Amino acid sequence: MSSLLKITxxxxxxxxxxxxKGVSLEIRQGEIHALMGPNGSGKSTLAYTLVGxxxxxxxxxxIEIDGVPLNDLDPCERARLGMFLxxxxxxxxxxxKVADFLRHAVTNIRNPARKEGExxxxxxxxxxxxxxxxxxxxxxxxxxxxxxxxxxSGGEKKRMEILQLAMLQPKFxxxxxxxxxxxxxxxxxxxxxxxxxxxxxxxxxxxxxHERLLEYNVPQFTHVILAGRIVxxxxxxxxxxLHNHGYAAVRQRHPAEAAEEQxxxxxxxxxxxxxx
Amino acid sequence: xxxxxxxxxxxxxxxxxEQFIASxxxxxxxxxxxxxxFEIYRELLASELDPEExxxxxxxxxxxxxxxxxxxxxxxxxxxxxxxxxxxxxxFITHIDTVSSPAKLDxxxxxxxxxxxxxxxxxxxxxxxxxxxxxxxxxxxxxxxxAAWHAAFWTGGTVLYVPRNVQIEKPLYSLLGLATDGAAxxxxxxxxLEEGASATLLEETASASSTATGLHVGAVELxxxxxxxxxxxxxxxxxxxxxxxAHQAGRVEASASLQWTAGAIGAKLAHIHQEVFLxxxxxxxxxxxxTFASEKQLISYYTQQTHNAPNTRxxxxxxxxxxxxxxxxxxxxxxVAKDAQKTDGYQRNDSLLLSxxxxxxxxxxxxxxxxxxxxxxxxxCGQVDEEQLFYCMCRGxxxxxxxxxxxxxxxxxxxxxxxxxxxxxxxGQAVERKLGIS
Numbered sequence: 001m002s003s004l005l006k007i008t009x010x011x012x013x014x015x016x017x018x019x020x021k022g023v024s025l026e027i028r029q030g031e032i033h034a035l036m037g038p039n040g041s042g043k044s045t046l047a048y049t050l051v052g053x054x055x056x057x058x059x060x061x062x063i064e065i066d067g068v069p070l071n072d073l074d075p076c077e078r079a080r081l082g083m084f085l086x087x088x089x090x091x092x093x094x095x096x097k098v099a100d101f102l103r104h105a106v107t108n109i110r111n112p113a114r115k116e117g118e119x120x121x122x123x124x125x126x127x128x129x130x131x132x133x134x135x136x137x138x139x140x141x142x143x144x145x146x147x148x149x150x151x152x153s154g155g156e157k158k159r160m161e162i163l164q165l166a167m168l169q170p171k172f173x174x175x176x177x178x179x180x181x182x183x184x185x186x187x188x189x190x191x192x193x194x195x196x197x198x199x200x201x202x203x204x205x206x207x208x209x210h211e212r213l214l215e216y217n218v219p220q221f222t223h224v225i226l227a228g229r230i231v232x233x234x235x236x237x238x239x240x241x242l243h244n245h246g247y248a249a250v251r252q253r254h255p256a257e258a259a260e261e262q263x264x265x266x267x268x269x270x271x272x273x274x275x276x
Numbered sequence: 277x278x279x280x281x282x283x284x285x286x287x288x289x290x291x292x293x294e295q296f297i298a299s300x301x302x303x304x305x306x307x308x309x310x311x312x313x314f315e316i317y318r319e320l321l322a323s324e325l326d327p328e329e330x331x332x333x334x335x336x337x338x339x340x341x342x343x344x345x346x347x348x349x350x351x352x353x354x355x356x357x358x359x360x361x362x363x364x365x366x367x368f369i370t371h372i373d374t375v376s377s378p379a380k381l382d383x384x385x386x387x388x389x390x391x392x393x394x395x396x397x398x399x400x401x402x403x404x405x406x407x408x409x410x411x412x413x414x415x416x417x418x419x420x421x422x423a424a425w426h427a428a429f430w431t432g433g434t435v436l437y438v439p440r441n442v443q444i445e446k447p448l449y450s451l452l453g454l455a456t457d458g459a460a461x462x463x464x465x466x467x468x469l470e471e472g473a474s475a476t477l478l479e480e481t482a483s484a485s486s487t488a489t490g491l492h493v494g495a496v497e498l499x500x501x502x503x504x505x506x507x508x509x510x511x512x513x514x515x516x517x518x519x520x521x522a523h524q525a526g527r528v529e530a531s532a533s534l535q536w537t538a539g540a541i542g543a544k545l546a547h548i549h550q551e552v553f554l555x556x557x558x559x560x561x562x563x564x565x566x567t568f569a570s571e572k573q574l575i576s577y578y579t580q581q582t583h584n585a586p587n588t589r590x591x592x593x594x595x596x597x598x599x600x601x602x603x604x605x606x607x608x609x610x611x612v613a614k615d616a617q618k619t620d621g622y623q624r625n626d627s628l629l630l631s632x633x634x635x636x637x638x639x640x641x642x643x644x645x646x647x648x649x650x651x652x653x654x655x656x657c658g659q660v661d662e663e664q665l666f667y668c669m670c671r672g673x674x675x676x677x678x679x680x681x682x683x684x685x686x687x688x689x690x691x692x693x694x695x696x697x698x699x700x701x702x703x704g705q706a707v708e709r710k711l712g713i714s
Contacts, residue, residue, distance in 0.1 A: 051670050075669035091667045095685030101671070104681065108672035116677040147685070164671065
């Protein structure tokens with residue numbers, strides 16, 4: 001039976017300001033969903049909320065995997081249940097080797113009951129597996145010995161996220177603008193990488209402005225988010241239309257959300273002025 | 277019912293000193309050194325400690341009279357050491373409650389004239405070799421109260437003498453142990469490398485129990501003749517009932533190279549005065565520090581890199597992790613003499629604070645009299661980054677596990693500078709133990 005990630009009427013605030021205002025979404029393992037929307041509409045907020053970033057406060061609504069509520073679980077527990085976020089801006093962890101980091105991560109994800117100090121997966125098996133995945137993604141195996149994201153280029157960081165996705169094989173993967181800030185070669189590499197990985201065992205939510213990632217990974221569903229609500233859902237052709245024509249038509253079809261969006265932007269820019 | 281034990285009087289007064297001298301039966305030159313040092317000690321006791329060095333280190337709770345130099349030889353205690361069982365050593369010696377075990381030394385090295393043994397024995401058998409070096413150039417009794425106290429009462433310690441052009445490939449090992457409650461250890465480490473010699477000495481301190489109180493008033497002297505190479509490591513791993521005071525200095529002659537790694541894990545309160553002197557043209561010193569203080573520990577370093585000759589290089593990197601109510605103090609200074617042109621001096625201290633209640637004071641400093649030098653210093657201080665923790669947790673690591681990984685990563689940059697694998701591993705292991713994950 002395939003797993004289901006179910007988001008119901010999700011309301012989320014950041015610093016007591018409402019950002020998501022009732023998002024509902026169902027993603028099954030094996031499905032690819034695209035989430036598109038203008039800047040500030042709440043795409044990244046949804047991504048961070050799903051994996052449990054403490055800054056994002058769920059004021060109402062639920063997130064469940066196969067009926068198990070995630071709302072009160074910390075990011076580690078969610079990861080062990082199969083959630084994964086490929087970060088838009090992955091952090092650097094100085095002095096921690098990619099291989100060591102991933103060996104801890106893989107052990108925990110495959111053995112969700114593991115406590116710290118309990119044994120890690122055998123080094124030999126792990127090394128081989130890591131080497132195989134790196135070669136499949138066209139990565140230099142030397143990267144395994146480097147410190148996590150330290151001195152990595154933008155493209156290398158994104159590729160490292162995809163490598164982690166490959167090693168952890170989550171049930172649900174959220175890709176937060178994994179294709180942003182990359183040259184077209186790098187976009188191709190991560191797009192192909194994702195295509196190899198996404199299969200019947202993975203539900204994927206792709207947050208993107210670009211079309212390239214979606215060309216390689218054609219979504220069955222495209223959702224448009226505006227001012228914290230999903231206002232339209234369609235198929236791949238909707239993503240295509242948004243890419244070619246922008247959000248003007250969407251705003252016209254949803255004048256109430258468009259007005260909210262404008263209001264929100266005014267408040268934000270005023271706040272920025274005050275802050276300056 | 278209360279039982280009353282007779283309280284000790286001041287343990288380090290004239291009477292005690294005279295008894296101590298009488299018990300040692302040492303050559304006259306040694307006794308003279310001690311008497312001279314004891315006079316200086318008495319004078320310095322009456323004066324204030326250098327406020328620049330001590331103002332952040334509160335030793336008001338320190339009661340010297342609670343400690344005494346053990347007189348009876350106790351059966352050997354078991355020590356849970358980090359290094360002792362780890363590797364093949366070219367030489368091996370232990371000093372438990374100031375009593376030295378017979379040193380073991382590779383026969384080939386002994387034939388080449390290498391001396392490795394306890395200071396107490398070697399002042400008797402090889403006084404001519406030691407006399408020019410013992411507390412004459414690196415650590416002198418007039419340096420401060422603790423140096424003088426040590427010079428008057430030193431109890432033994434490890435001596436390594438390597439003759440000209442003799443290279444020792446394998447590391448040598450020295451253990452300083454405290455076993456008896458209230459024991460005072462005044463061990464002295466003296467390393468003399470003649471021209472072109474090279475050696476590695478790994479030294480660690482350990483307590484036999486977690487409850488025995490103790491005192492260490494130590495000194496380390498590292499004397500490197502021209503073109504010699506020394507790697508010296510001291511891992512201070514007493515229990516948290518031990519007071520640790522040490523005066524440690526290295527003197528590096530022309531084109532010689534010193535790599536010095538200090539690990540500070542244990543002690544109730546530790547204050548180390550550590551100096552490197554670059555005395556000859558082209559001399560180099562690299563100083564590494566790994567400090568991890570927890571509970572109510574205070575670990576303090578006063579470091580000096582003194583450039584006395586041109587084209588010399590010094591590079592100090594200290595990393596401290598502080599947790600609970602612990603405190604770390606680092607006061608660093610680079611001094612460049614007028615003639616030491618083309619000096620390249622560097623010092624850096626990075627601190628990671630794991631609690632709201634811990635504290636770090638890091639104060640770098642420069643005193644430069646030459647005009648063509650490159651000297652840089654820096655200090656950073658921060659808490660574990662919440663975004664790093666979040667990222668790790670998103671990959672299935674629990675918060676504590678993530679914290680531990682980040683701490684180990686923080687120290688990694690010091691480990692990266694240490695060429696001896698066993699030292700990197702041992703420091704890593706000591707940190708893991710303290711984190712409670714091994």
